[in-house]
Amino acid sequence: MSKLIVSPSPHIHSKDSTRSLMRDVVIALIPAVICSVVFYGWQELLVLGVSVASCVLLEWAITKYMLKQPSTIGDLSAVITGILLALNVPYTTPWWVIVIGAVVAIGVAKMTFGGLGQNIWNPALVGRVFLLVSFPTYMTTWSAPKGLFGADAVTGATPLGAIQEGLMSGASVEELTSAYNYRDLLFANLGGSAGEVCALALLAGFVYLCCRKVIKPWITLSIFATVALTSLIFWGIDPSRFTDPVFNLLTGGLVLGACFMATDYVTSPMSLWGGVVFGVGIGFLTMMIRYFGSYPEGVSFAILLMNSVVPLLNMWFKQKKFGRK
Amino acid sequence: MSKRTFSIGGVHPHDSKISRDCAIQALPIAPTVYISVAQHIGAPSVPVVAVGDKVKVGQVVAEPGGFVSAYIHSSVSGTVKSIAPRADLAGRMSTHIEIAVEGDEWLESIDRSDTLVTEIPEDGKAIIEKIRQGGIVGLGGATFPTHVKLSPPPGSKCERVIINGCECEPYLTSDFRTLLEKGEQVVVGAAILRKVMGNVPCTIAIEENKPEAIAHIREVIARLGFEGIEVMVMKMMYPQGGEKQLIDAVMHRQVGSGALPISVGAVVQNVATALAVYDAVQKNKPIIDNSVTVTGECFPRQANLLVRVGTPLQYIIDYLGGIPADAAKVISGGPMMGRAVANLQAATVKGTGALLFLTEKQTRRAPETSCIRCGKCADACPMGLEPFLLNKLSKAQDWDACEQNAAQDCIECGCCLYSCPAHIPLLDNIRVGKGAALNAIRARAAAAKAAAEAAKK
Numbered sequence: 001m002s003k004l005i006v007s008p009s010p011h012i013h014s015k016d017s018t019r020s021l022m023r024d025v026v027i028a029l030i031p032a033v034i035c036s037v038v039f040y041g042w043q044e045l046l047v048l049g050v051s052v053a054s055c056v057l058l059e060w061a062i063t064k065y066m067l068k069q070p071s072t073i074g075d076l077s078a079v080i081t082g083i084l085l086a087l088n089v090p091y092t093t094p095w096w097v098i099v100i101g102a103v104v105a106i107g108v109a110k111m112t113f114g115g116l117g118q119n120i121w122n123p124a125l126v127g128r129v130f131l132l133v134s135f136p137t138y139m140t141t142w143s144a145p146k147g148l149f150g151a152d153a154v155t156g157a158t159p160l161g162a163i164q165e166g167l168m169s170g171a172s173v174e175e176l177t178s179a180y181n182y183r184d185l186l187f188a189n190l191g192g193s194a195g196e197v198c199a200l201a202l203l204a205g206f207v208y209l210c211c212r213k214v215i216k217p218w219i220t221l222s223i224f225a226t227v228a229l230t231s232l233i234f235w236g237i238d239p240s241r242f243t244d245p246v247f248n249l250l251t252g253g254l255v256l257g258a259c260f261m262a263t264d265y266v267t268s269p270m271s272l273w274g275g276v277v278f279g280v281g282i283g284f285l286t287m288m289i290r291y292f293g294s295y296p297e298g299v300s301f302a303i304l305l306m307n308s309v310v311p312l313l314n315m316w317f318k319q320k321k322f323g324r325k
Numbered sequence: 326m327s328k329r330t331f332s333i334g335g336v337h338p339h340d341s342k343i344s345r346d347c348a349i350q351a352l353p354i355a356p357t358v359y360i361s362v363a364q365h366i367g368a369p370s371v372p373v374v375a376v377g378d379k380v381k382v383g384q385v386v387a388e389p390g391g392f393v394s395a396y397i398h399s400s401v402s403g404t405v406k407s408i409a410p411r412a413d414l415a416g417r418m419s420t421h422i423e424i425a426v427e428g429d430e431w432l433e434s435i436d437r438s439d440t441l442v443t444e445i446p447e448d449g450k451a452i453i454e455k456i457r458q459g460g461i462v463g464l465g466g467a468t469f470p471t472h473v474k475l476s477p478p479p480g481s482k483c484e485r486v487i488i489n490g491c492e493c494e495p496y497l498t499s500d501f502r503t504l505l506e507k508g509e510q511v512v513v514g515a516a517i518l519r520k521v522m523g524n525v526p527c528t529i530a531i532e533e534n535k536p537e538a539i540a541h542i543r544e545v546i547a548r549l550g551f552e553g554i555e556v557m558v559m560k561m562m563y564p565q566g567g568e569k570q571l572i573d574a575v576m577h578r579q580v581g582s583g584a585l586p587i588s589v590g591a592v593v594q595n596v597a598t599a600l601a602v603y604d605a606v607q608k609n610k611p612i613i614d615n616s617v618t619v620t621g622e623c624f625p626r627q628a629n630l631l632v633r634v635g636t637p638l639q640y641i642i643d644y645l646g647g648i649p650a651d652a653a654k655v656i657s658g659g660p661m662m663g664r665a666v667a668n669l670q671a672a673t674v675k676g677t678g679a680l681l682f683l684t685e686k687q688t689r690r691a692p693e694t695s696c697i698r699c700g701k702c703a704d705a706c707p708m709g710l711e712p713f714l715l716n717k718l719s720k721a722q723d724w725d726a727c728e729q730n731a732a733q734d735c736i737e738c739g740c741c742l743y744s745c746p747a748h749i750p751l752l753d754n755i756r757v758g759k760g761a762a763l764n765a766i767r768a769r770a771a772a773a774k775a776a777a778e779a780a781k782k
Contacts, residue, residue: 005654006415006665008753010739011681011688012338012495016701016746018694075694117695117747270700321709321731322333322569323579 018116021265022076024214028205029083029260035198040091050095052082054102062111077116081105084124087256088300089131093138100134101127121307122267125257125300132300199255206259215263219275223258224249226283234291242291254286257299267307274310274317281306328533330560331570332579334707336740338563338661340534341495344620344627349502351631352644354429358401358635359411359421359672360386365462366469367393372422378405383432383611386422389457395470396460400613400633402430414638414657414671415664421672424635435610441509442607443549449521452606459605460612460675465489465566465595466658468676471602474594475521477587483522484590487575488515488599490531490538491559491566494659497679499616500596502629504531504538507600508545514599516551517606522592527554528575529596534561563661564738568593570707582734583766597678612675617641621682623649632673639669641680653685660688661739691748702741702751708734712741712751719758727758728765735759 037044059078063071072078085101105127113119132139209215227248234242248254262268262282269278282302289298363369368391374380380399387397403426411421431437446452457472477483488511492500504511511529519527531539543556557575559565569580571593578589586593594602597615604610617632619641626645638655642648648655648669656663658679666680702712710731718726727733732755741751 004666004669005685005688006667007654007690008665008756009656009663009737010661010743010752011654011656011663011665011683012660012743013690013748014336014338014744016744017691017748018697018746021697021699021746072694077697115695117697265697265699270698270703318711319333319703319706319709321582321734322573322707323581323584323734324709324731 018075018077021214022080024209024212025080025260026076026083028208028214029080029087031201031204032087032198032256033083035201036087036091039198044086044091046095047089047091047093047098048083048086050098051086051089051102052079054099055079055082055085055106058102058106059111059115062107063115067111067115072115075116078106081110081124081127084256084260085127088124088128088253089139093131097131097135097138101131104130117266119266120310121304122261122264125261125304125307129300129304199250202255202259209259209263215265216272216275218272219262219268219279220258222276222279223254223262223283223286226280227254227287230284230287234287248287248290253297253299257286257303258282261299262303262306267310269310269313269317271314271317271319274313277317278306278310278313281309328558328560329530329574330562330565331567331573331707333709334705334740335562335564335570336705336743337561338495338743340561341622342498342501342534343496343622344498344618344629345501347498347502347627347629349499349506349616349629349631352633352636352641354401354426354633355636355640356426357406357637358424358426358633359637360397360400360424360635361411361413361419361421361672361674362387362390362397363413363419364397364468364634364674364676365395366467367391367395367473369420370394370397372408372420374399374405374408374422376405376407379403380405380424381430381432382613383435383609386424389470393470393473395462396458396611398460398611398613398634399424400635401426403427412668412671413674414666414668416667421635436608437610441513443513443516445513445517445520446606449523452517452521455606455609456602458611459601461598461601461605462612462675463595464597464601464612464615464676464678465568466662466676466678467568468674471594471598474592475518477592481587482590483525483587483592485525485576485592486515486519486522486527487571487591487593488518488527488529488596489566489568489571489593490529490535490542490596491571492535492596493532493561493563493565493567494661494663494679495563496620496681497618497659498620499618499629499678501535501538503596503600503616504535505541508538508541509549510603511596511599512542512545512549512551512554513607514601514603515554517602518592518594518599519553524553528557529554530557530559530565530571530575532559532561532565563740564707564736567707567736567738569736582731615673615675615677617673617677618679618681619645620679621649621652622687623651623684624682625649632677634675635672637670637672638666638680641673642669649682651684652682654683654688656681656683661743662737690750693749694747696747696749699746701744701746705740705744707738707740708736710734712745712755713749715755715758716749716751719754719761722761724758724761724765728762732758733762733766 055078056073060073063069105123109123109126110119210217228245231245231248235244269275285302286298370387371390372387374386381402384399386399403424406423406425408422410418453472461471462468515527546554572591601612614631614633617630619628655666715732
């Protein structure tokens with residue numbers, strides 16, 4: 001002993017670090033990743049690889065050559081953006097489209113604002129929505145799962161897309177939803193982007209994150225509750241025009257969005273009640289877009305819209321200060 | 326009964342009470358002690374001895390320098406060698422009385438026997454005077470003179486005395502050992518305190534991780550037959566022993582910003598203070614020693630020592646075998662709120678409760694990264710503040726905004742910095758904003774007072 005460290009208290013720190021929290025999110029996504037690879041085959045693996053690699057490489061290149069700052073890829077947040085982007089596109093998406101998505105997600109939505117912690121919108125969702133409006137053909141032609149070693153893909157529409165098309169041609173919701181059963185939705189047997197295929201795998205990841213105290217369940221639960229309640233009301237009024245609650249909960253990436261996108265630290269409110277209002281807003285907007293909008297799917301837009309008001313929610317909903325009114 | 330806790334925030338550091346089984350043993354008296362005249366909050370005391378004077382254990386060596394101040398007694402017998410500035414543990418200079426030890430001769434008025442005196446004097450004023458004469462200050466960390474706390478301002482009324490036995494800081498075990506080994510004295514001390522405050526009920530609050538102490542104190546209360554004293558089991562949660570948090574947990578009342586506990590009818594005293602009150606009132610023994618936990622995973626000889634006030638830290642460490650090679654930080658107090666020691670020649674003061682050794686691995690701060698707005702700091706803050714915001718406002722030197730966002734309410738418990746995954750030095754920065762906000766509030770109060778006086782004339 002020759003020298004003593006002198007610094008202000010506290011002298012110990014919890015084991016949490018940004019990296020460890022992000023690593024937990026990656027771990028929580030593993031069941032969904034395995035599911036999607038099993039159901040969609042090697043092409044999905046390619047999508048995941050391209051997406052994660054381009055997100056991480058882009059962030060590294062931008063910090064090194066444009067910002068000239070130490071690299072931030074060690075915090076693993078770019079890996080998560082990559083996985084989420086991959087889970088948000090169909091497995092048939094060409095690799096160059098995914099790279100464009102990564103450029104928008106990391107380059108525009110994240111690093112332009114100053115990197116991790118500074119962005120207003122969820123990067124993966126911005127990338128996804130950009131691709132949705134720029135390359136609608138690739139993004140809306142979904143293929144039914146063919147399995148890891150399956151035969152050729154059967155091309156079709158997602159359940160929500162099929163229903164919207166059907167409604168336009170005059171069919172009733174009962175006829176259209178009779179094609180799907182809930183067990184298929186829960187255990188992944190329907191067309192959709194990779195992350196939509198297995199609700200149970202996603203929910204397992206969500207439970208893991210809650211148990212590890214990485215996220216709090218309020219945002220996710222209030223989204224589920226609002227979607228269920230809103231669709232229950234509309235479905236109760238006219239079951240031939242509006243889809244039922246269980247169908248709405250299990251389709252269109254709602255589980256993925258509610259569990260992994262809406263709960264992103266950076267773009268969600270901090271307080272309990274802020275989070276509940278945020279979740280209710282996402283749930284309600286999602287249902288309004290699904291029922292009355294021109295897109296069959298509303299979760300991405302709903303989350304991005306609510307991301308925009310997070311600073312306000314943080315200002316309005318604060319923890320009551322000790323001993324103050 | 327369900328376990329109580331405070332209503333906002335808090336963290337769960339590992340409790341690391343590795344010295345919990347070490348009985349309190351008396352440290353041999355050092356050859357020379359250095360007694361500081363600034364051992365308490367408030368005005369420094371004024372030395373009343375001169376170089377060359379012979380002093381005995383318990384003899385007054387410094388008198389209060391103001392209303393909020395305390396008597397200081399010699400902890401040893403011997404000759405006053407010097408009265409001069411000396412560096413304290415942070416390296417700051419303050420006046421110390423150096424005494425060369427000769428034997429161990431106590432004042433005759435001090436009852437050194439082990440007999441338990443349960444008969445409590447009738448006169449409250451006389452009790453408070455004895456507490457004042459005993460130089461008793463809050464030993465939970467703040468070292469606020471106890472007799473001031475026991476003399477509530479006119480118009481306020483005490484409704485409950487709380488004895489703080491939470492010891493919520495990791496590693497610390499001296500209060501736990503005191504409860505186990507001096508439980509009777511602590512209970513009598515509690516009985517004295519509740520009597521002084523007007524026979525109000527008294528709660529001894531102990532955290533759930535000390536079941537032996539809880540059982541022992543309950544047994545002692547029943548055996549001695551004291552009325553109006555109860556044990557309350559608290560949840561293990563940091564900072565359960567924070568004064569405002571403890572009142573919230575025990576009485577469900579929140580002390581307002583800038584207000585004193587008495588404003589909600591509470592008086593909180595630490596376990597060690599209750600023992601000191603017993604010693605002063607029943608045994609005529611002023612504070613001349615206190616128990617100090619010496620601990621740390623890297624420290625081979627864990628101990629709870631009874632240390633004479635003014636003992637150099639180096640002497641304690643040498644007695645226990647010296648500083649381990651891998652110790653990188655020595656902390657006076659607990660790991661959450663204790664102060665890093667810069668000077669091992671510094672002497673203990675009344676409020677010294679622990680010496681903790683941490684390795685570089687345990688204590689090194691990771692480099693700061695970007696805030697990810699996770700809100701963990703706001704969840705952890707027991708005062709309901711927004712540390713991430715106060716951090717930014719302090720760095721921007723926006724002192725008005727710091728005050729509006731209640732930086733002055735910060736209790737510096739360290740929960741925010743402890744829990745921040747981005748390792749942002751939140752509390753370091755908030756302390757600056759808190760200081761500025763407090764200065765602004767004091768300046769306004771002083772200006773208002775001056776204006777009121779000018780208007781009178």
